[in-house]
Amino acid sequence: MQIQVLKSKVHRAVITEANLNYVGSLTLDQDLIDAAGMFVNEKIQVVNVNNGERIETYLISGGRGSGVCCLNGPAARKGMEGDVVIIISYGLIDVKEAKDWQPVVVFPKEGNRL
Template identity: 50%
Template sequence: MRIMLKSKIHRATITDACIDYEGSITIDKNLMQVANLLPYEQVHVVNVNNGTRLETYVIEGQAGSGQICLNGAAARMGMKGDKVIILGYSLITEEDTLTHQPNLVYVDGLNRITKVKNGVASQNLEV
């Protein structure tokens, strides 16, 4: 078994940071679905602005809101307006590594989906 990238939301913009909330990251439900992320799933969050990397879990945000909110202690790792990369991983059998392709979701500054890539297949979505 190997740990492989399963999901990526690329350069999302933090919309809020709520230190007094339980630790997690709240992500727009639509982004979660397209990226293949589930509530309470472990993710890594890489802050492009300050270089920090944290591990937390996902909480489902309102669909279509564009919400990306760092909660609890994670709120200290980024500020509203920072760009982040959200990564989800899964265990893949050696055999499945030959055909495995992660879901890559690209967003604009308002966290609206602009492109989705699944391996070599790529499609541009209307914004």
């Protein structure tokens, strides 16, 4: 049997912009994507600490070192610049492996930098 577990998360990034007129997704600094072991186009959950909103979308690469964390398309209605978010990805693993599983957690510093 397999279960879904926390694979990785970026804990307490700050939204730098919200772009309602984009197709959809979350644009995130590529350095944060790499540090968290996430992938461009990966399905993610974004949890907004400020307002309790929780959305599912996918990742788009932002410039390395840019600090970008941009809600795009309809997701832009779920948060605003300055809101704190947790970006979560999940994975399926064998239940036998779950007992020893350790997710990757990234804690960005000011400006969404590593």
